[in-house]
Every structure is written in structure tokens, then in C-alpha cells.
Amino acid sequence: MRILIIGGAGYIGGVTAHLAANSGHDVTIADNFSTGNTYNVAKNAKLIEADICNRLEAEQLFGLNYDVVMHFAARILVPESMQKPYDYFQINTFGALNVINAASINGIKNYILSSTAAVYGEPVSIPLQEDDPTKPVNPYGASKLLTEQILQSYQITYSLNWAALRYFNVAGAYEGVGTDYPFVSHIIPSLLNQMRKKQPVTINGKDFDTPDGTAVRDYVHVLDLARAHLLAAEKMAGGQEICQPINLGSHHGYSVLEVAETFNKVTNASLPIIYGPRRPGDPAKLVAGNARAKEILGWQPNLDLQKMISDHYEWFLKDSRKTQQVLQ
Numbered sequence: 001m002r003i004l005i006i007g008g009a010g011y012i013g014g015v016t017a018h019l020a021a022n023s024g025h026d027v028t029i030a031d032n033f034s035t036g037n038t039y040n041v042a043k044n045a046k047l048i049e050a051d052i053c054n055r056l057e058a059e060q061l062f063g064l065n066y067d068v069v070m071h072f073a074a075r076i077l078v079p080e081s082m083q084k085p086y087d088y089f090q091i092n093t094f095g096a097l098n099v100i101n102a103a104s105i106n107g108i109k110n111y112i113l114s115s116t117a118a119v120y121g122e123p124v125s126i127p128l129q130e131d132d133p134t135k136p137v138n139p140y141g142a143s144k145l146l147t148e149q150i151l152q153s154y155q156i157t158y159s160l161n162w163a164a165l166r167y168f169n170v171a172g173a174y175e176g177v178g179t180d181y182p183f184v185s186h187i188i189p190s191l192l193n194q195m196r197k198k199q200p201v202t203i204n205g206k207d208f209d210t211p212d213g214t215a216v217r218d219y220v221h222v223l224d225l226a227r228a229h230l231l232a233a234e235k236m237a238g239g240q241e242i243c244q245p246i247n248l249g250s251h252h253g254y255s256v257l258e259v260a261e262t263f264n265k266v267t268n269a270s271l272p273i274i275y276g277p278r279r280p281g282d283p284a285k286l287v288a289g290n291a292r293a294k295e296i297l298g299w300q301p302n303l304d305l306q307k308m309i310s311d312h313y314e315w316f317l318k319d320s321r322k323t324q325q326v327l328q
């Protein structure tokens with residue numbers, strides 16, 4: 001397949017681009033390097049430097065034809081989205097609209113969007129199913145839900161075949177691509193940061209209605225996610241209509257305490273664990289129903305929490321450029 005990967009110099013897009021190129025696909029990456037890096041770019045991929053918020057640059061991406069567009073480019077931090085809603089709607093919604101429109105008028109038929117569990121807001125029941133109500137509680141989730149709705153509109157006007165893959169918590173690394181955002185709401189990079197700073201881990205809330213009292217979340221290995229993208233792309237390029245959101249999670253929750261203890265075991269970090277108050281609006285459990293991913297994509301995750309942490313840790317030791325700079 002000829003695949004355009006927008007945001008392919010970032011974490012999940014970078015891993016997906018490596019897997020796609022390693023699987024023999026013809027990969028082109030478009031990125032503005034706002035959070036991505038050249039060292040994430042798969043070696044045999046073509047690279048276009050472009051900002052999707054610039055309508056002309058978005059249109060110029062489609063000088064060539066592609067079987068599938070995969071759209072990862074976005075701002076991704078929930079707390080930041082509360083501070084800077086404009087940036088989130090501008091990039092995640094208007095930037096995406098620029099590309100979806102340009103792709104559609106240039107005859108692209110298949111579009112895969114990185115969406116998120118944040119579109120659901122407060123869960124009505126667990127596990128979360130794709131047809132559950134979507135009432136995002138922050139601009140990040142709202143910006144992605146709007147983009148899913150844009151895809152539905154382009155399906156009607158342009159017969160665009162789309163899939164919105166709603167990821168839960170992502171961890172792990174592949175081919176030297178990982179993530180260590182310094183200001184993270186993402187737990188494994190946060191644990192790595194605490195280890196680097198030699199500071200204890202704070203778990204927010206130990207009085208949730210869960211087996212050990214700490215919040216339960218769903219984690220999925222970034223390589224499993226990348227595999228799901230390729231499965232979706234193959235189905236779509238083969239003529240199968242998807243046109244719906246699909247959860248990508250394990251249907252298996254891990255408590256924050258389990259994650260911290262597994263982290264300590266895998267890395268020998270012995271980080272002390274302390275407890276803080278619950279964060280406002282933090283639900284006790286967020287676990288993905290993944291029957292639709294199994295049925296439509298034939299996908300289920302293969303890699304467990306231990307593997308996510310050990311791959312992420314190995315990447316942190318070997319490939320995290322920021323970390324090496326700090327350690328030098």
C-alpha cells in the first residue's frame with residue numbers, strides 16, 4: 001500500500017511508520033516537527049515537512065495518490081487543552097479538516113484517524129463501548145470528537161471510508177521510537193521521569209471502588225496499536241467499508257498501583273510510592289470494550305503490561321535523546 005502518515009515523526013505515528021515500512025509498504029510521512037523528531041522518521045520513508053494548519057500545505061500533500069491516509073498529528077495533553085483550548089481545536093479539528101478536505105477532493109478513499117478514549121467523558125458503564133454516549137469533559141476530547149463528526153460528513157459527500165481508532169493508554173516502544181514528554185499525564189513516562197529525578201511516585205487516590213483502591217486504566221502496547229492501523233488499512237484498501245469508531249484497548253484494566261509495582265519490578269527502580277488526593281473528575285475505572293476491534297479488524301492486543309514497561313524502559317536507556325542530554 002501507498003500510505004501517507006501525518007504526524008509520522010511522533011511517537012505512535014513513528015512506530016506505525018516503522019512497522020508499515022518494515023512490512024514492505026510505501027510510506028510517506030508529513031510532519032511539522034512541533035513535537036516530533038527527525039530521529040523518529042523511518043529510514044526508508046519519504047518525508048514532507050508540512051503544517052496541517054496551513055491549508056495550502058495540507059493541499060500540497062496530495063500531489064501523489066495514496067491508498068490510505070493515517071492521521072496522527074495532534075496536540076495530546078488533556079491539562080494543556082484546558083489551558084489552551086484554541087490550540088487544540090485549531091490543530092486537532094481545523095488542521096484535520098484541512099487534510100480531510102484536501103484528501104477527499106483529491107480522490108483519497110480511505111482515512112484513519114487517531115482518536116481517543118477522551119471522547120467518552122465520564123463513563124456510563126464499564127467496559128466502554130463505541131456506542132456509549134460521547135460527552136467529552138475537556139477540549140482535547142471535544143476536538144477529537146468533532147473530527148470524527150467531520151469524517152462522517154465527508155463520508156456522505158465524498159464516500160470517504162474512515163475509521164476513528166479510539167486509543168486508551170499507550171505505552172512501550174519499537175525500533176527506537178518511544179516517548180518521554182516531560183509534562184506528562186501519561187503514567188509510564190511519568191514513572192521514568194520520577195526515576196530520573198530520584199523522586200517518589202505519587203498515586204492520586206486510594207479510595208476508589210477498585211480491588212486495591214487505586215484507579216484502574218486500560219493500557220495497550222504501541223506496537224499492538226500500530227498493528228491495528230495496518231489491519232484497518234489493509235481492510236479498507238481491499239474495499240471493506242469501516243466508517244465507524246473502534247476502541248483500541250485490552251479490555252483488561254491495571255490499577256495504578258499495579259503499574260507502579262510492575263515498573264519497580266521491571267526496572268529495579270524501587271521508587272517509593274506515596275498517595276495524594278484524587279484528581280477532580282478522575283473516574284475509578286476506564287476499560288475498553290474491544291469486541292468491535294476483534295470483529296472488524298481481527299485485532300486483539302498481544303503484548304502485556306510487563307512488556308510495555310520493559311520496552312519503554314529499554315528505549316529510555318538507549319534511545320531517549322532528552323534523557324541522554326540530562327544524564328551527560
Ligand SMILES: NC(=O)c1ccc[n+]([C@@H]2O[C@H](COP(=O)([O-])OP(=O)(O)OC[C@H]3O[C@@H](n4cnc5c(N)ncnc54)[C@H](O)[C@@H]3O)[C@@H](O)[C@H]2O)c1
Binds near residue numbers: 030037
Ligand atoms: N499518546 C497517547 O497515549 C495517546 C492516547 C490516545 C490518543 N492518542 C492520539 O494519538 C495521536 C499521536 O499521539 P502521539 O502520542 O504519537 O503524539 P506525538 O506528539 O508524539 O505525535 C504527534 C505528531 O504530530 C505532529 N504534528 C503536530 N501538529 C502538527 C501540525 N500542525 N502539522 C503537522 N504535524 C503536526 C508532531 O510534530 C508529532 O510528530 C494523537 O492524535 C493523539 O491524540 C495518543
